[in-house]
Amino acid sequence: MNDPTRAEEIAARVTAFVRETVAPFERDPRCGAHGPSEALVSELRDLARRAGLMTPHIREDGSHLAHRDTATVLRAAGLSPLGPVALNVAAPDEGNMFLLGKVANEAQKARFLAPMLSGDARSAFFMTEPAEDGGAGSDPSMLQTTARPDGNHWVIEGRKAFITGADGAKVGIVMARTEQGATLFLADLPHPAIRIERVLDTIDSSMPGGHSIVTIDKLRVPADQILGEVGKGFDYAQVRLAPARLTHCMRWHGAATRAHEIACAYAVKRHAFGKMLVDHEGVGFMLAENRIALKQAELMIDWCADVLDSGAKGTTESSMTKVAVADLLFAVADRCVQVMGGTGVSGDTIVEQVFREIRAFRIYDGPTEVHKWSLAKKIKRETLAALEQA
Structure with missing residues (x-):
């Protein structure tokens, strides 16, 4: 059942926690080429526990927020690349917890799922x-x-x-x-x-x-x-994959939003040729396109979440959303880099990392082309069936 008021309350707390507590760790030397170190993960999760925000999309009784409400929370978690890790909503743990919650027996939940929910096990x-x-x-x-x-x-x-x-x-x-x-x-x-x-x-x-x-x-x-x-492994994998594709979209929407904020701040602080960068049409239009793309991605995510909340498998809808959102957010990240010029390709902000992460997202959980191929096959079947009935 959707509880948007509760989701907004959690998201507000998550937003404050990620911006104020997690983001300062983005320059921590324990953030390496293969992700944050175990010591840093442990430290961040201890902070999340103290804030009462460990695994915030799962209730105390083990039930999950509705997908639509989860989107509200996970977009907030994604405002820093470290946010999902700190809050225990990162891939692959988030999808694995969802799968075990749906399929595991009680003994398996106690042994394998419980330490994952508490953030003590990846x-x-x-x-x-x-x-x-x-x-x-x-x-x-x-x-x-x-x-x-x-x-x-x-x-x-x-x-x-x-x-x-x-x-x-x-x-x-x-x-x-x-x-x-x-x-x-x-x-x-x-x-x-x-x-x-x-x-x-x-x-x-x-x-x-x-x-x-x-x-x-x-x-x-x-x-x-x-x-x-x-x-039944393939069937169970589908239980996991459609929602997991969508939660990827949620988290990276938050990251792209943060990159856009940084690019906007740069565009009003930086001057060139006698005026703010944002006043140059080429720059201002890119930021406007970002705002449009972020809203389009948000609406796609919420639409697919509603499909899953209806009880449908959402296989087709999650494929469509994954393709559209990955491309939209990559374009946002790319424009942020372009607006910021040399600073955008440096490690002085997280913009270049968000660009790299979202580029990889276009391959995670199925490359864009595989999803399009699957959708094309569905279109073919439906069209042939319709022509036969005509």
Whole structure:
């Protein structure tokens, strides 16, 4: 049930916390190429707990705010790249908590979900596989990682790629192929059978642990750590993916909003050719286009959230929203860099980081082209069906 008044109250507190408490840490040397260090994550989360804002989109009884209300809160959390991490609403943890809340049994929730909700444990979702292995990427049906039963256990073997947060995670959700179909398994981390080959150097730098290539070598998992039912892994992944695509949009909307604020402040403080930069039409128009794009993105997010709140799967709507919002926000970030010139490409503000992060967002949770391809197939089916009935 939507509770916009409550969501606005939480968002106001989150906004103040992120701007006043979290943002000063953006220059902390513990923010590295592979994300904030574990020490910094711990410090930020302690501050969030003291402010009563740990995991603010999940109620004390474990239920989630409505998607529309979550959008209000997560846009506020995204005002700093460190905000989602501090508040425990970052990817992949936010999506993994949502999935476990929907699918895990009570014992699994107590063991794996509870420490995630409290912010004491990070998690990783092991699905994507290396291209050189012919493994699953945008096409999960290419899954190569296998799981075979062995008494009351399952033995999992394979390699995974671009696993966000694997380095330092305590909870793993592993997708593997069984005779019955793709299946999800819960694993305690770190584990000697799950070896990080390397942490990749990527364009983004906001997610703790970065993105890893991982080898899974004869990982033994008890049968009671199967998440849901054997063979239903793809179905459960969809439970997670549509809402997770949308929460990515929410968080990066906040980041793009902050970048726009910084660019606006620069444009009124900086003078050139006898007047403020904002008074030059080329600059003023870019900021106007940003304002329009941010509102368009907000409306798309809220529309998709309403679809999910209606109980619909929202697969098509989340694809449309992910494509539109990623492109809109990247254009916003790009214009912010352009308005600020040399300062925009420097590390003196977070604008250049937001630019990098949102560029990567156009690939996260399915590249733009994959979503468009899926939508095109749907259009083809619907059009052919309509022509047959005509």
